[in-house]
Amino acid sequence: MFERRLLLRDRGTGVLEKLWLIPWSFVLLLCAVAAVGYVALYSAGGGAPEPYAGRHALRFGFGLVMMLSIALVDIRLIARLSWAGYAAGVALLVLVALHGQVGKGAQRWIELGPIQLQPSELMKIMLVLALAHWFHRASWERVGNPIFLLPPVAAVLLPVGLILKQPNLGTGLITLMIGGAVFWAAGVRWWKFAILIAAAAIVAPIAYEHLHDYQRARINTFLDPESDPLGAGYNIIQSKIALGSGGIWGKGFLQGTQGHLNFLPEKQTDFIFTMLAEEFGLVGAAGTLALLALVVFFALAVALRCRHQYGRLVAIGLGVNYFMYVFVNIAMVTGSIPVGGVPLPLISHGGSAMLTSMLGFGLLISVHVHRDAEFGAARE
Structure with a gap:
């Protein structure tokens, strides 16, 4: 198998050979996660495929074709287009x-x-x-040079600023953390992160005063949801009731009272995990989390097995992106962090989240398929 991979690396890999190298077990894992989403959205629709589950299946089918198509694209071509994609993203913002x-x-x-x-x-x-392209051939000494870090820092702050202006505090902070994860994986020294974290802690009280009223209300509600049980605290209180009422085994498919009696808000998007937990209990919730965790572990495995820095950084960045989706959504519905509009990927209803998730998985599989690609020596 190793000799076969060396041969493919040297002479170029054909489409059929790339299809052979696609990790089909991972594709089946994604299908399993999407199937969980279909079941949950079928229930959220009152026991019918419309208006949520049917669209979810169609979007996933389209995304599956897109994902496999992207997986066949040479990772070196993707690397050359990295900054063009970044510029297009900024233009859309x-x-x-x-x-x-x-x-x-x-x-x-x-x-x-x-x-x-x-x-x-x-x-x-x-x-x-874009960040992976910037760092992928940089030497250890160059990564330690503060001047070298100024362009990628600006590349992170520009979209974060545009996202915060929408306003979208949650996604802005997640984008900032994803950028930080790529910096860390690229070898940026830990003390630089310590300085930034200390500065953020100093600025946080000032930033709080400049938040929008609804953003401050979310933070205050997180600290004391009972202070406004019929207003700002309603969502999280109902979510906790639904989570607790599911027990170990759940109330049964289509039998969730909080969801079907419309006490549970946004049950098809932000609070879809709560609906799953109410109907399928702790066992169903733990099983769903296990599937989601396997997706993150696959991204880490791809990063460890990749022979080039670009692929490693892309895999780590995409893995952190997916992890942040899952972590923030689960922490939100359990009351561990303030409520924000972050969907559960491949499970929640929504086109943008599905599209970007499948795009990310296609890039991740491309890294896996082209993990032995030659990128050249490091830049001094």
Whole structure:
């Protein structure tokens, strides 16, 4: 097998050979996660495929074709297009700021024909690619040079600033953390992170005073949800009731009272995990978390097995992106962090999250397929 991979690396890999190298067990894992989403959305729709589950299946089918197509693209071509993709992502964020649709007090979406796109989700993927390209052939000494770090720092802060302006505090902070993860994986010294964290702690009280009223309300509700049980605290209180009422084995499929009696808010998007936990209990919730964890572990395994720095950084960045989706959503519905609009990937209803998730998985599989690609020596 090793000799076969060396031969493929030297002479170039054909389409059929690349299909052979695709990790089909991972593709089946993604299908299993999407199937969990279909079941949950079927229940959220009142025991019918419409309006959520049917669209979810169609989006996943389209995303599956897109993912496999991207997986066959040479990772070196993707690397050459990294900054072009980043520029397109920034342009879409600017377009949102100028002509984006306003919903629930935020300007985050644009209409592209029949598709409603949230560019901030796509920007996280493009940022990972751009940062990976910047660092992929940089020597240890060069990574330690503060001047060398100024352009990638600016590349992170520009989209984060545009996302915060929408306003979208949660996605902005997640984008910042994803950028930080790529910096750390590239070898940026830990003391630089310590300085930034200390500075953020000093600025945090000042930043709190400049948050929008609803953002401050979310933080205050997180600290004391019972202070406004019928207003800002309603969502998290109902979520906790639903989580607890599921018990060990759950109330049964289509039998969840909090969800089907409409006590549970946004049950098809942000709080879909709560609905799963109520109907399938601790066992079902733990099984869902196990599937999601396997996706993250696959990304880490790809990073460990990749022979080039670009692929390693892309795999780590995409793995952190997926982990942040899952962590923030689960922590949100359990009351561990303030409530924010972060979906559960491949499970929640939503086109932008599905599209960007499948795009990321396609890039991740491309890294796996082309893990032995030659990129050249490190830059001094």
